[in-house]
Amino acid sequence: MSPADDPPTAPPPLVHRALVFLAAALLSVCTPLFIDGLRVVARGAPWSTLLPLHGMAVALGLAAAVGLGLLAALAFAGGWLIERLGRRLGLRVPASRWVAVAVALPVLVPLNYAHFTMAKHPVAALVFSGYALALFALLALFYDRWRPALGRHPRAVAVGGLLAGLLVHTVNATAYVNLYAALHRALTAVGMLGWLAVWWVLLARGRRRALIGLVGAVAVSGLLLGAVAGRFPVERAAAAVYGTESRHALELVDLALDGDGDGLSAPPVGVDCDDADPAVHPLAFEEPGNGKDDNCRLGDAPPDSTAPPLRPPLPPSAAAQAWRAAHPTADVFIIFVDTLRADALGRGDTPHIDALAARAVHFTAARTTVGRTPHAWMSLIRGRFLERTLACREKLHGPGPHTLVHRMRAAGWRTVARLVGRSWAKFHLSDGWDVLREAGHVKRQTGAAVADDILRLTGRVAGPVFAVAHFADPHAPYRDADGQRHTGSLVEGYRADVRYADAQIGRLLDGLAARPAPPLIVLFADHGENLGERGQSGGHHGGSVFDEVLRVPLMVAGPGIAPRRIDAPVSIADIAPTILELTGQAPLPFPDGRSLAGLIFGDGPPPGPVIGGFFDFGHRLRAIVDGRFKLVVDARRGARLLFDVVADPAESRNLLTEQPAEAARMQGLLDRWLEHEADPVGRHVRCSNLVFER
Numbered sequence: 064m065s066p067a068d069d070p071p072t073a074p075p076p077l078v079h080r081a082l083v084f085l086a087a088a089l090l091s092v093c094t095p096l097f098i099d100g101l102r103v104v105a106r107g108a109p110w111s112t113l114l115p116l117h118g119m120a121v122a123l124g125l126a127a128a129v130g131l132g133l134l135a136a137l138a139f140a141g142g143w144l145i146e147r148l149g150r151r152l153g154l155r156v157p158a159s160r161w162v163a164v165a166v167a168l169p170v171l172v173p174l175n176y177a178h179f180t181m182a183k184h185p186v187a188a189l190v191f192s193g194y195a196l197a198l199f200a201l202l203a204l205f206y207d208r209w210r211p212a213l214g215r216h217p218r219a220v221a222v223g224g225l226l227a228g229l230l231v232h233t234v235n236a237t238a239y240v241n242l243y244a245a246l247h248r249a250l251t252a253v254g255m256l257g258w259l260a261v262w263w264v265l266l267a268r269g270r271r272r273a274l275i276g277l278v279g280a281v282a283v284s285g286l287l288l289g290a291v292a293g294r295f296p297v298e299r300a301a302a303a304v305y306g307t308e309s310r311h312a313l314e315l316v317d318l319a320l321d322g323d324g325d326g327l328s329a330p331p332v333g334v335d336c337d338d339a340d341p342a343v344h345p346l347a348f349e350e351p352g353n354g355k356d357d358n359c360r361l362g363d364a365p366p367d368s369t370a371p372p373l374r375p376p377l378p379p380s381a382a383a384q385a386w387r388a389a390h391p392t393a394d395v396f397i398i399f400v401d402t403l404r405a406d407a408l409g410r411g412d413t414p415h416i417d418a419l420a421a422r423a424v425h426f427t428a429a430r431t432t433v434g435r436t437p438h439a440w441m442s443l444i445r446g447r448f449l450e451r452t453l454a455c456r457e458k459l460h461g462p463g464p465h466t467l468v469h470r471m472r473a474a475g476w477r478t479v480a481r482l483v484g485r486s487w488a489k490f491h492l493s494d495g496w497d498v499l500r501e502a503g504h505v506k507r508q509t510g511a512a513v514a515d516d517i518l519r520l521t522g523r524v525a526g527p528v529f530a531v532a533h534f535a536d537p538h539a540p541y542r543d544a545d546g547q548r549h550t551g552s553l554v555e556g557y558r559a560d561v562r563y564a565d566a567q568i569g570r571l572l573d574g575l576a577a578r579p580a581p582p583l584i585v586l587f588a589d590h591g592e593n594l595g596e597r598g599q600s601g602g603h604h605g606g607s608v609f610d611e612v613l614r615v616p617l618m619v620a621g622p623g624i625a626p627r628r629i630d631a632p633v634s635i636a637d638i639a640p641t642i643l644e645l646t647g648q649a650p651l652p653f654p655d656g657r658s659l660a661g662l663i664f665g666d667g668p669p670p671g672p673v674i675g676g677f678f679d680f681g682h683r684l685r686a687i688v689d690g691r692f693k694l695v696v697d698a699r700r701g702a703r704l705l706f707d708v709v710a711d712p713a714e715s716r717n718l719l720t721e722q723p724a725e726a727a728r729m730q731g732l733l734d735r736w737l738e739h740e741a742d743p744v745g746r747h748v749r750c751s752n753l754v755f756e757r
Contacts, residue, residue: 251311591612
């Protein structure tokens with residue numbers, strides 16, 4: 064036998080284990096990112112999305128392998144020292160038990176963070192964390208007994224890890240996507256541990272040369288692709304918007320390459336235009352005249368800017384003035400339907416709302432400002448887009464008397480509201496009402512009580528009435544007609560709730576028809592609902608600026624108002640200016656909304672571009688719609704999507720590279736509004752931290 068035919072010499076156990084660990088750690092990071100990349104592609108991203116993801120995966124995998132290796136070394140060294148110390152004290156505690164504890168504690172950290180995110184009170188969070196700690200303590204306690212059994216059944220370990228990895232990815236990618244980011248990150252960490260077990264078992268008996276080749280091939284290919292990953296902005300945008308584990312990878316890369324500690328890195332990976340100044344980044348407020356381009360858009364704003372507003376004031380409508388003269392004290396009823404999608408109408412589920420639309424001015428391209436109820440309602444009563452109702456782009460401003468409700472009350476209308484829930488005060492939404500009833504919960508059917516209460520409360524009021532009826536029945540969880548939790552499909556449950564809400568709205572409309580004088584009726588929804596359009600489980604609306612959430616019904620009906628259909632984009636921020644013009648009240652200060660009175664009577668132009676956003680759960684999302692185009696911007700991750708919402712209402716085709724001029728025009732409109740209207744000093748409350756989650 065020649066030397067070349069000699070059987071390979073067995074590698075030293077320590078070296079072999081180190082190679083196995085390196086390869087398993089590397090592949091345990093790459094595997095879920097590759098699976099997530101396939102899901103991103105299935106949701107409409109190009110196949111080239113997998114290239115930058117592979118580059119990120121390898122970089123993170125190598126970092127994880129080194130970090131886990133150091134942790135393992137410290138754990139083994141600490142366990143050995145503790146075991147020696149225990150023997151001197153007469154205690155026999157195997158080192159492996161301490162190693163298990165040392166490995167378990169880092170897993171507990173993200174789980175603990177997730178508990179604090181989900182819990183309503185710190186005490187509850189500590190209790191949840193205690194359960195997790197007890198679980199890991201039990202694992203450590205019985206580790207010595209279980210380890211031999213695990214070693215004798217490597218296939219069971221591999222299958223268990225495989226199932227854990229796939230289950231975690233499925234939950235991450237489908238359940239409450241874009242909500243509870245801390246929980247999703249914790250699940251990602253747990254899923255990677257499952258893949259680590261899979262690859263450890265598969266590679267443990269491999270040859271050293273094969274392991275070196277595998278690690279080398281993955282590492283070299285990943286580093287080469289990582290070097291050019293910055294040349295794939297569209298692909299990276301798709302991963303940021305549609306991905307889960309990939310989004311977490313982008314966050315880690317951002318943090319790793321962040322030079323100034325603001326949470327964002329410089330191009331080509333990140334979007335920070337000055338990575339040496341933590342006060343300059345795309346989420347900062349622009350301070351005019353300070354010599355800095357604080358928000359990385361349009362340079363430093365001049366202190367005396369005279370840029371025209373995005374939505375300039377519209378001239379008074381002569382027809383609206385004539386209507387007001389004929390109906391000087393008309394009652395105003397706002398029917399506020401929680402979680403009603405625009406496309407829920409006209410399908411046979413909403414006969415009463417459809418009948419109202421047939422005798423109303425129906426705005427078919429209306430959009431909300433945000434997919435959260437209190438924030439959307441604040442936008443409505445202030446006539447502003449989302450960011451101009453927020454303090455520090457996080458919590459809602461206290462508006463004081465500058466709301467639609469206060470305006471109507473000061474003008475002599477008796478203000479009455481029947482709202483579902485009891486937390487309106489903390490969102491500054493319980494002020495200005497002569498009569499306010501807060502009752503029920505969005506998780507229960509309340510439509511019948513709302514209709515009864517609003518008819519009873521307004522029937523007792525003398526003089527003109529300004530009333531709001533909040534129907535929250537289409538909100539998840541969905542229920543059958545008898546009030547029980549719906550057991551059918553998600554869409555069937557949602558439609559059942561819509562039918563119930565429509566029936567109660569019909570009862571209210573019948574009651575309003577019996578009033579001495581026909582009232583002005585405005586029906587709108589605060590936001591729509593995600594029903595699985597993006598490959599998710601659906602049943603929620605937060606964290607999205609796609610049209611299944613932003614596009615909502617809006618209609619105005621009343622005496623002397625001829626029915627018509629208007630397809631131009633409008634916003635719920637236009638409702639307050641419209642009501643104030645129709646009732647002859649002074650406008651709100653610095654509104655984004657514009658009166659639709661001219662459109663209602665056919666003598667005015669559309670109000671201009673509309674803007675929506677979402678700034679909760681660590682997201683920094685904006686969407687602007689002008690005509691047939693819509694631009695979606697993730698300011699935190701530098702992602703942009705352009706859609707033709709007329710030709711592609713499902714928003715399935717990103718036109719960013721096909722329509723660069725249109726994307727630039729839309730970005731310019733959004734930048735101008737941010738630079739000269741949303742950000743200027745004095746119109747918001749400043750803060751030092753806009754990037755990291757709190």
